[in-house]
Amino acid sequence: xxxxxxxxxxxxxxxxxxxxxxxxxxxxxxxxDGREAINKFRPSVVDLVITDLLMPEEDGLKxxxxxxxVSPDTKIIAISGGGKAGPGSYLSxxxxxxxxxxxxxxxxxxxxxxxxxxLLG
Amino acid sequence: xxxxxxxxxxxxxxxxxxxxxxxxxxxxxxFSTEYFDDxxxxxxxxxxxxxxxxxxxxxxxxxxxxEILYSLEGHNYNLYIIIILSESNREETGKILEAGAYDVVxxxxxxxIGRSITRLIPFLDDRKxxxxxxxxxxxxxxxxxxxxxxxxIINSNYQYEKVNKTFCLNHNSPTDEFVGKTLxxxxxxxNFRSHIKKHIDTxxxxxxxxxxxxxKTPAWGRRYYEVIFKPITDDKxxxxxxxxxxxxxxxxxxxxxxxxxxxWEYSNLETNLPIGFFRSDITGKLLHVxxxxxxxxxxxxxxxxxxxxxxxxxYEKELFHHHLKTIKEDGLASYSNVSLLSARGREVFCRIxxxxxxxxxxxxxxxxxxxxxxxxxxxxxxxxLQSKKLDTIGLLAGGIAHDFNTILTTIYGYSELSLExxxxxxxxxxxxxxxxxxxxxxxxxxxxxxxxxxxxxxxKINVRVADIIMETTSYMRPIIPEGIVLSEEIxxxxxxxxxxxxxxxxxFLNLIKNAVEAIDDKNGRINVSLDVCAADxxxxxxDSIMPLKEYAAIRFSDDGQGMDKSMTERxxxxxxxxxxxxxxxxxxxxxxxxxxxxxxxxxxxxxKKGEGTTIEIFIPVSEKTDIISDVTVPKxxxxxxxxxxNETKVISIALKNSGYNVKCTDPSGNWLKNTxxxxxxxxxxxxxxxNTSEIAFELEKNNIKKHLLLISDFDSWMAEEKNLPSNSxxxxxxxxxxxxxxIFSLDSLLNxxx
Numbered sequence: 001x002x003x004x005x006x007x008x009x010x011x012x013x014x015x016x017x018x019x020x021x022x023x024x025x026x027x028x029x030x031x032x033d034g035r036e037a038i039n040k041f042r043p044s045v046v047d048l049v050i051t052d053l054l055m056p057e058e059d060g061l062k063x064x065x066x067x068x069x070v071s072p073d074t075k076i077i078a079i080s081g082g083g084k085a086g087p088g089s090y091l092s093x094x095x096x097x098x099x100x101x102x103x104x105x106x107x108x109x110x111x112x113x114x115x116x117x118x119l120l121g
Numbered sequence: 122x123x124x125x126x127x128x129x130x131x132x133x134x135x136x137x138x139x140x141x142x143x144x145x146x147x148x149x150x151x152f153s154t155e156y157f158d159d160x161x162x163x164x165x166x167x168x169x170x171x172x173x174x175x176x177x178x179x180x181x182x183x184x185x186x187x188e189i190l191y192s193l194e195g196h197n198y199n200l201y202i203i204i205i206l207s208e209s210n211r212e213e214t215g216k217i218l219e220a221g222a223y224d225v226v227x228x229x230x231x232x233x234i235g236r237s238i239t240r241l242i243p244f245l246d247d248r249k250x251x252x253x254x255x256x257x258x259x260x261x262x263x264x265x266x267x268x269x270x271x272x273x274i275i276n277s278n279y280q281y282e283k284v285n286k287t288f289c290l291n292h293n294s295p296t297d298e299f300v301g302k303t304l305x306x307x308x309x310x311x312n313f314r315s316h317i318k319k320h321i322d323t324x325x326x327x328x329x330x331x332x333x334x335x336x337k338t339p340a341w342g343r344r345y346y347e348v349i350f351k352p353i354t355d356d357k358x359x360x361x362x363x364x365x366x367x368x369x370x371x372x373x374x375x376x377x378x379x380x381x382x383x384x385w386e387y388s389n390l391e392t393n394l395p396i397g398f399f400r401s402d403i404t405g406k407l408l409h410v411x412x413x414x415x416x417x418x419x420x421x422x423x424x425x426x427x428x429x430x431x432x433x434x435x436y437e438k439e440l441f442h443h444h445l446k447t448i449k450e451d452g453l454a455s456y457s458n459v460s461l462l463s464a465r466g467r468e469v470f471c472r473i474x475x476x477x478x479x480x481x482x483x484x485x486x487x488x489x490x491x492x493x494x495x496x497x498x499x500x501x502x503x504x505x506l507q508s509k510k511l512d513t514i515g516l517l518a519g520g521i522a523h524d525f526n527t528i529l530t531t532i533y534g535y536s537e538l539s540l541e542x543x544x545x546x547x548x549x550x551x552x553x554x555x556x557x558x559x560x561x562x563x564x565x566x567x568x569x570x571x572x573x574x575x576x577x578x579x580x581k582i583n584v585r586v587a588d589i590i591m592e593t594t595s596y597m598r599p600i601i602p603e604g605i606v607l608s609e610e611i612x613x614x615x616x617x618x619x620x621x622x623x624x625x626x627x628x629f630l631n632l633i634k635n636a637v638e639a640i641d642d643k644n645g646r647i648n649v650s651l652d653v654c655a656a657d658x659x660x661x662x663x664d665s666i667m668p669l670k671e672y673a674a675i676r677f678s679d680d681g682q683g684m685d686k687s688m689t690e691r692x693x694x695x696x697x698x699x700x701x702x703x704x705x706x707x708x709x710x711x712x713x714x715x716x717x718x719x720x721x722x723x724x725x726x727x728x729k730k731g732e733g734t735t736i737e738i739f740i741p742v743s744e745k746t747d748i749i750s751d752v753t754v755p756k757x758x759x760x761x762x763x764x765x766x767n768e769t770k771v772i773s774i775a776l777k778n779s780g781y782n783v784k785c786t787d788p789s790g791n792w793l794k795n796t797x798x799x800x801x802x803x804x805x806x807x808x809x810x811x812n813t814s815e816i817a818f819e820l821e822k823n824n825i826k827k828h829l830l831l832i833s834d835f836d837s838w839m840a841e842e843k844n845l846p847s848n849s850x851x852x853x854x855x856x857x858x859x860x861x862x863x864i865f866s867l868d869s870l871l872n873x874x875x
Contacts, residue, residue, distance in 0.1 A: 102869070
């Protein structure tokens with residue numbers, strides 16, 4: 001089964017996404033910040049990354065750049081709760097860097113999981 | 122053979138003696154010098170009949186000129202005394218000359234001794250002739266020659282017949298230079314013809330002429346003289362000569378001029394300084410005020426102020442009595458931040474300073490004082506504080522909203538997960554649906570907070586303001602209470618600004634809704650006006666902050682309940698609601714503030730309790746171009762459903778101005794044929810004739826495979842569209858939607874296609 005890396009600093013949301021994905025039989029790895037995500041990311045086990053953008057340590061944009069560099073085929077979905085310049089701006093950058101889908105919080109996790117299924121076939 | 126001159130020098134200083142000798146050598150006359158250390162030896166050397174020049178050095182001999190002149194007086198008529206002083210002093214010089222000295226020089230201008238003696242020589246020669254005259258005539262001449270006035274006698278041919286010594290001294294020339302010469306020769310053709318001649322002619326008719334004028338004299342430069350022409354009659358009684366007597370009144374004149382200049386400057390200061398001056402009696406009744414006082418207290422003429430008590434300008438009369446008492450007790454006092462009331466009822470923040478004026482016996486007769494108007498500074502400070510306060514709240518609230526959105530996602534996500542296994546008719550299902558509805562409300566709130574704190578960003582395009590006003594009023598008119606008349610006054614329809622039309626629409630809607638609530642179910646009027654104005658026309662705003670350019674001025678006026686000052690100052694703060702009963706979220710005006718600030722606009726509130734409110738919005742005018750299209754915007758055909766809705770019209774304006782090809786249609790009849798050439802169909806749920814999920818189903822049923830952007834309320838999406846089969850060609854947006862979000866979603870949808 002496909003592997004998904006969830007990068008989110010908010011533990012309840014991270015748990016929710018993990019629960020929802022594990023329920024659908026995905027292998028889930030979680031990371032609480034960008035640095036942990038970069039350390040944990042292995043292309044052999046991770047097919048898709050869901051990453052928050054504003055996080056302590058390295059931010060989500062750094063994560064996306066790293067993944068696109070080491071493994072261009074890995075699918076990425078970016079989520080953001082809005083920051084100084086607005087969620088749109090960060091999400092636009094994430095998209096430009098290669099994120100396939102972007103979600104502005106609050107979003108429907110069910111819809112996001114539909115997109116995961118669509119991307120992972 | 123010229124007679125040798127004897128020069129006696131009274132000086133105890135060798136250097137000075139040598140210097141004087143050097144100076145004397147420069148005069149072309151031969152002379153002998155004798156030196157004396159004290160007055161008595163000098164006196165005993167003087168022979169009564171010989172002509173002697175005495176140079177007295179008052180600098181080094183520590184002698185007083187008065188003593189010297191007193192000792193020498195009466196000894197000899199033929200003494201010519203030159204006094205050397207340490208420094209020049211015109212007044213003292215005058216006194217010395219009056220006391221009988223011939224000349225005065227200073228030690229810094231010793232060269233003048235030479236000149237002084239040179240001038241003296243012709244007189245000494247004249248004196249030889251005088252020796253033959255009677256003693257009486259000699260005395261008269263002595264008086265005439267020692268007068269400080271220039272005296273002359275002029276004949277009917279305007280020639281000088283006689284001039285006195287002072288006249289010659291002033292011209293630095295001997296008598297011969299003048300006698301026989303005409304006034305025109307001496308004073309110049311122009312000067313004589315246009316100034317002097319007419320006075321002399323008048324005098325020849327028998328009248329005394331008196332006038333003052335500037336004259337240029339060779340010895341003293343430009344001097345101001347008082348001139349008197351007196352007729353001299355002959356035996357037959359006709360005027361044969363004119364006696365001219367000229368006094369030097371330069372010093373007096375200069376003093377007069379200085380005084381009047383100072384007076385002029387003071388009166389100028391008093392008139393033009395922005396400080397109000399007043400003089401009152403001891404009870405505070407005004408006796409005199411300056412122009413600035415009238416300006417500050419908004420009065421037209423001084424008579425309006427005089428007689429009024431200063432207490433009339435105090436908000437609190439108690440405070441006035443306290444101030445008056447302190448000033449009388451302490452003699453002077455100064456108070457800052459005093460709130461006064463102008464004659465026209467404007468609140469004026471002032472510093473008041475005053476002191477008492479006493480008569481000779483120490484009784485207080487007046488109170489003099491000044492008021493400085495700080496209203497503008499206080500207002501500006503308040504505005505700055507207010508905008509800083511709003512920024513701080515925005516930063517705080519924005520941070521909370523951001524975290525809140527994360528929490529809401531979790532609440533929402535678990536609700537979704539829980540709903541998955543539940544039958545729709547169970548209690549748990551209905552309870553969780555209510556949680557989801559609450560999430561929808563919370564989402565709406567965080568969106569408003571983020572808009573207020575300017576954290577959402579705006580896609581700015583060129584918008585014709587009048588279009589958005591018309592869409593707003595035409596949307597509101599059918600839904601406002603019957604007793605309210607909503608009108609527009611578009612004074613200038615061709616005003617463009619750089620903004621997001623959907624956000625302007627949101628601002629205008631909020632302001633009209635606010636006005637409706639202010640009228641509160643009664644009859645009333647709401648007027649929306651649009652005009653163009655310059656930055657300096659909105660007075661409460663500092664012109665130094667606003668660059669000088671044109672602004673679109675949009676004014677929303679209502680005749681509702683109005684607000685007091687403390688309320689108008691706070692209405693942009695989040696959750697501050699002016700409406701009783703807590704209608705709305707209290708964020709409407711905060712959203713307005715956030716959106717307008719984001720596009721460099723300003724908001725001004727004018728309100729009076731019981732009279733209504735006018736909210737003015739000023740947005741910088743942009744260049745009038747129909748489309749600012751980003752060159753990268755692809756030529757995309759967009760169909761918007763429905764056509765007959767104000768919100769969709771605004772979205773359609775926004776997209777057209779962003780460079781898209783836009784068509785609109787209502788979802789009725791055989792509308793589906795309109796979808797043929799559309800790349801994207803945007804459906805806006807309006808809770809009336811257009812339901813996004815119904816349309817999505819209809820398109821699916823008819824096998825129309827188009828990119829679909831559904832815009833609806835979060836809640837109705839939750840209830841219906843969520844149940845639509847998954848489709849990667851479909852995207853949802855929730856109201857209130859911004860152009861930025863729409864363009865972002867369109868890009869996402871179309872990238873998928875490519």
